Amino acid sequence: MNAAQLEIRTEGGGTILCFTGPLTARAIAPLWSRALATAKAPTPLTLDLAQAEMIDTSGAALLLAIERAHDHTITWHGLTDAQTKLLTQLRAALPQGAPIMPAPATIVRRSLWRTLLIRVGFFGETILATLALPRKLRFLRGAEFFRLADRAGTQAVPLVAMMGFLIGMILAFQSAIPMRQFGAEIYVAALVAISLFRELGPLLAAVILAGRTGSAFAAELGTMRVNEEVDALVTMGVDPETMLVIPRMAAAMLVMPALTLGIDIAGLLGMGFVMMILGFPPDAVIGQVQMATSPHDLLLGLFKSLVFGAAIGLIGCRAGLTAGGGPRAVGEAATSAVVGGIVAIILLDGLFAVIFYRLGL
Amino acid sequence: MSAPAISVEGVGQTFGKRVIFQNVSFDIAVGEIFVVLGGSGCGKSTLLKQMIGLLSPTAGQITVLGHDVARETDAVRRSIGVMFQSGALFGSMTLIDNIMLPLALFTDLPLAARQDIARLKLALVGLADAENLLPSEISGGMAKRAAIARALALDPPLLFLDEPSAGLDPITGAGLDRLILDLRAALDCTFVVITHELQSIFAIADRCVMLDREAQGMIALGVPAELRRSSDNATVQAFFNRQPTVQPRGA
Structure with missing residues (x-):
């Protein structure tokens, strides 16, 4: 032209x-x-x-x-x-005069107080829905629960195994360097095992769950909110907490101990691999782990992971169900789920550390 | 006689063994408002996707403004504007940003000029006071109007509208029909409108083609009023003279 x-x-x-x-x-x-x-x-x-x-x-x-x-x-x-x-x-x-400039919705943010109210309210509604669950069992769908558990758990196993193995190796290598100065390399096995059982196992599994599953929950429920599917459920007389939140929370709680156990085992294998490179026979490493740890270390970690799973599931669902309108809201909900999930597990971990210390566990 | 704006010759579409339609042929004249109509599942939207180059026909050829859609897709897309059924506005952008986007991508106009032009397009579809709203903050009718404004951004000679009045109340739907007629009068562009709203068809269509799922192809081509009066095809008659299966209360 x-x-x-x-x-x-x-x-x-x-x-x-x-x-x-x-x-x-x-x-x-x-x-x-x-x-x-x-x-x-x-x-x-x-x-x-x-x-x-x-x-x-x-x-x-x-x-x-x-x-x-x-x-x-x-x-x-x-x-x-x-x-x-x-x-x-x-x-x-063309309109006469300057165009009307309504305040764009994007700059309207919920106040801190309102945000807190929504979050506490959601937590309360979920507790009430859980208490009322025996009367509403027909709202639960088994197939949906197993689909959620499969996505959150089974499909995360390769990632968990790889992360656990690598973290075990890295920890062992990093610890071996200072320990060698004192001739205490054999205690690397004990150090890594205790760290994994009590802290790193549940924490890493929770980070993986928040990144993979918490964000997926938020995106899925956020899309349902945008598409008015949640409103459709409400008008049918089904509360979304019962049908959407509880199965997701339960799935997250179910898979978290398994994922934690997976990270623990993979981490021990990674540590064992490094110890073998450093010249320690497997029997010595296993003996050291058995001597330094007890079942209650493992159980404490698994208990923490259960709580972390519930928190991540709850935060992911909250982010999705309280999303605003439009595709941007879905992205924001997913981000909020990951950030909120990770912050929550760190806070909860700190809380557990204090409680376990006070209880002498 | 001048060359047609669109020429559809023996076009067919199959998905696996499922035949959507076959041997569809018609021409659309420059400046015409041409309606593609038919019942649900007859392939109206599939034909639209073929005409705008989103789907390659499994048979036949479509020429748009002298360009073969299958081989010269880019040239075709530079000459058309499309309003999708849902509006397909970009949710993260205000209405004015939605309309300024094609201007920013395909012209060297300065920002002030793009804003001026986008405001004019919004005014043209009656949304002058909504330029800073997000798509999530407007009604379905407004979204469709904004989508038409975006389709008009580069003043294409050919506009495709997919079910512009579907899901709208009769007043808003009639308003959109009026808008299409006004735009044709003002801009002299060609419209291809996909719809099955009878009132809309009679209000805007110069000519129409009717597709049918059972016949797996076109069963009528012509002026809607004439088809209603003189077509001997039972499906065409049923479509144009449809009687309510439930009698209105008080009838």
Whole structure:
């Protein structure tokens, strides 16, 4: 397509803007600023459009912008009837004065108090729904629960095994360096085993669950919220906490101890591999682990993982069910689920550390 | 006679062994409002996707403004605007940003010019005061109007509208029909409208083609009023003269 041309002439104390070629969106870019700058001059203005091949609405927008920029009367020359009609129609459509600028919703944020209220309210509603569950068992769907558990648990096993093995190896290597200075390399086995059972196993499993499953819960429920599926459930008399939240929380709680155990075992294998490289026979490593740890270390870790699972499931579902409108809300819900989940497990872990210390566990 | 805006020649579409339609042929003249109609599942939206290059026909050829859609898809897409059934506005952008997007992508216009043009398009569809709203904050009718404004952003000579009045109240639907007629009068562009709303068909269509699932193809082509009056096809007659299966209360 030919580019539009603008010739600016001065005749008899006035200015003539002579347009040539097509005045279309793709063609008018080079002459927009020049035309408007000329139009601002207070001299009489003539717009000569006899050579303009065609004028679409973008071209018309340029002519109307010139008209607005020029405070005085404009003489139009060479407009066809159809072009005059188009300009008249567009002039009529344009609002008078400045456009109304409603506050965009994106900058409206919930207050901290309101956010807290929503979160506490959601927590309370879930507890009430759990207490009322025996009367609403028909709302639960077994197949859905196993689908959720499969996605959260079985499908996470390869990742958990890899992460656990690598963390076990890294911990063993990093610990072996300072321990060697004291000739205490054999105690690396005890150090890694205790760390994994009591802290790292549940914590790592929880981070994986928050990243994989908490975000998936939030995105799935957020999409359901946006598509009014949640409203449909509510109008059917089904509370979303019973049908959507409890199965997800239960699935997260079910898989977390298993994932934690998986990380513990994979981590011990990684540590054992490093210890073998360092020259310790498997019997010595196993003996050291047995001596340094007891079943209650493992059980404490598994108990913590159960609570972490419940928190991640609950936070993921809360993020999804309280999402706003539109696709952006779904993304925000997923982010909120991951961030909220990780913050919650760190806080809970700190709380457990204090409680276990006070109880002498 | 001038070249048609769109030429559909012996077009067919199958998915595996399932035949959607076959041997569909018609021409659409420049400046015409052409309606593709038919019952649910007859392939209206499939035909639309073929015409805009989102789906390759399994048989036949479609030419849009002289370009073969299958081989010159980019050239076709530079000449068309499409309004999808859901509006398909970008949820993270305000209405004015939605309309400015094609202008920013395909022209060198300065920001102020893009804003001016986008405001004009919004004014044209009656949304001048909604430019800073997000798609999630507007009604279905407004979303469809905004989608038309976005389709108009680059003033394409050819506009495809997929069920513009579906799901809207009769007043809003009639308003959209009025808008389509006004735009044709103002911009002289060609419209291809997919719909099965009878009132809308009679209000806007110069001509129409009717697809049928049972016949696996087109069963009528012509002016809607004439088809209703003189078609001897039972399905066409049933479609244009449909009687309510439930008698209205008080009838």
